[in-house]
Each structure stands twice: as C-alpha cells, then as structure tokens.
Amino acid sequence: MLTSYSKILETAVNEIAKLPGIGRRTALRLALHLVNAETVEVETLAHALTELKSSLKICKYCFAISDHDVCEICANPKRNPNIICVVQDIRDMIAVENTNQYSGVYHVLGGVISPVDGIGPGQLKLQELFHRIENHPVEEVILALPSTAEGDTTNFYIYKHCAEKAPKISLLARGVGVGEELEYINEVTLGRSLITRISFESQYGSVL
Ligand SMILES: [Zn+2]
Numbered sequence: 125m126l127t128s129y130s131k132i133l134e135t136a137v138n139e140i141a142k143l144p145g146i147g148r149r150t151a152l153r154l155a156l157h158l159v160n161a162e163t164v165e166v167e168t169l170a171h172a173l174t175e176l177k178s179s180l181k182i183c184k185y186c187f188a189i190s191d192h193d194v195c196e197i198c199a200n201p202k203r204n205p206n207i208i209c210v211v212q213d214i215r216d217m218i219a220v221e222n223t224n225q226y227s228g229v230y231h232v233l234g235g236v237i238s239p240v241d242g243i244g245p246g247q248l249k250l251q252e253l254f255h256r257i258e259n260h261p262v263e264e265v266i267l268a269l270p271s272t273a274e275g276d277t278t279n280f281y282i283y284k285h286c287a288e289k290a291p292k293i294s295l296l297a298r299g300v301g302v303g304e305e306l307e308y309i310n311e312v313t314l315g316r317s318l319i320t321r322i323s324f325e326s327q328y329g330s331v332l
Pocket of ligand 1: 188196
C-alpha cells in the first residue's frame with residue numbers, strides 16, 4: 125500500500141487507478157496533485173466527471189455521445205445528412221472529424237462483429253444503420269472501420285444489407301495499413317485515405 129496511513133487518500137488513489145492506463149504510482153501522483161490544487165479546480169473536475177454520467181446523452185440518429193438528444197454534427201445544417209460515415213466507436217469518429225476533410229454525418233456502431241469476443245451483429249447499431257439507409261435519402265455510405273479481419277467481416281455484413289439501398293458504398297483507401305486502428309493514424313494520412321476513398325466493389329469485386 126502506498127498510502128495506508130490515510131484512508132481518504134487511499135480511496136482516491138484506488139479509484140483513479142481503476143482508469144485505463146493508470147497504475148497506482150501515477151494515481152498517487154494525480155491524487156497528491158489534487159490535494160495541492162485550488163478547491164475550485166478540484167470541484168470543477170469533480171463536476172465535469174459527474175456530468176459525464178448524469179447529463180451526457182446518446183444522439184438518437186448517429187449514436188455518438190452528445191450534450192443533447194441530437195448531436196452537434198447531426199443538427200448542423202452545413203453537414204450533408206445524405207453521406208454517412210460508419211465508424212466503430214467515438215474515438216474513430218473524433219479521428220475522422222479531426223482531419224477536417226469530412227462534411228457528412230456519422231453512424232457509430234459500438235464495435236465490430238467479432239465472434240471470438242462474442243460480439244454478433246445484434247449487439248451493434250447495425251439495424252439502426254439499415255433503418256437509416258432505408259428511410260432517408262442516402263447518397264453514400266463510407267465504411268471507416270478498422271482494417272482487421274473483424275472490420276472486414278463487418279464491412280461485408282453492411283454491404284450485403286445495403287448494396288441495393290445505398291447508391292454508393294465506399295471504403296477508406298488503404299493508406300490505412302492493415303490492422304491499424306484509425307485512432308492511431310495521423311490526421312494527414314487519415315484525411316488522405318478519406319479523400320481518395322474507393323468503392324467497395326473495386327476493392328472486393330473478385331469475392332462478391
Ligand atoms: Zn448525431
């Protein structure tokens with residue numbers, strides 16, 4: 125125990141150490157930083173953390189986290205609602221957004237199909253995607269999923285269900301290396317992959 129002489133400090137360290145990527149030593153450093161910080165600074169942090177659970181919503185269209193029932197992107201009249209970029213999670217959506225090369229909307233699946241991990245289509249927002257494509261005029265669906273076996277499986281699943289309803293289904297150009305997660309690609313590379321995106325058929329034509 126690093127902090128056995130103070131239960132209050134110990135509790136704070138235990139809770140901070142539960143966060144991903146933070147060991148107990150870092151947790152202690154952060155806790156001691158907060159002990160020495162201004163009260164208002166600590167209260168602002170505590171409030172911001174509480175708000176994540178009490179006030180944050182999920183956008184009813186794209187399933188991104190949002191301050192309102194409809195997120196800023198879906199509600200923005202400058203965004204093209206007829207181009208949907210499908211991503212596995214919020215982090216990838218933020219990565220695409222940070223390229224400043226995309227003016228359509230998103231659809232956050234909540235993962236990719238992965239039987240090994242027990243994730244089937246039913247656990248992802250796939251039916252919601254198909255419903256969106258069927259009920260709204262869609263020009264293009266951009267599949268921006270990771271270039272892994274699971275990403276490929278999910279791409280095929282979406283293609284199979286949407287090929288007749290979406291006029292165009294495209295993939296990020298493979299400047300995105302195989303097995304790479306979008307989140308870790310630099311913005312310039314990801315932006316270029318988005319601009320030079322290719323049609324699903326031209327990539328997978330031989331196996332369709
Ligand atoms: Zn939205």
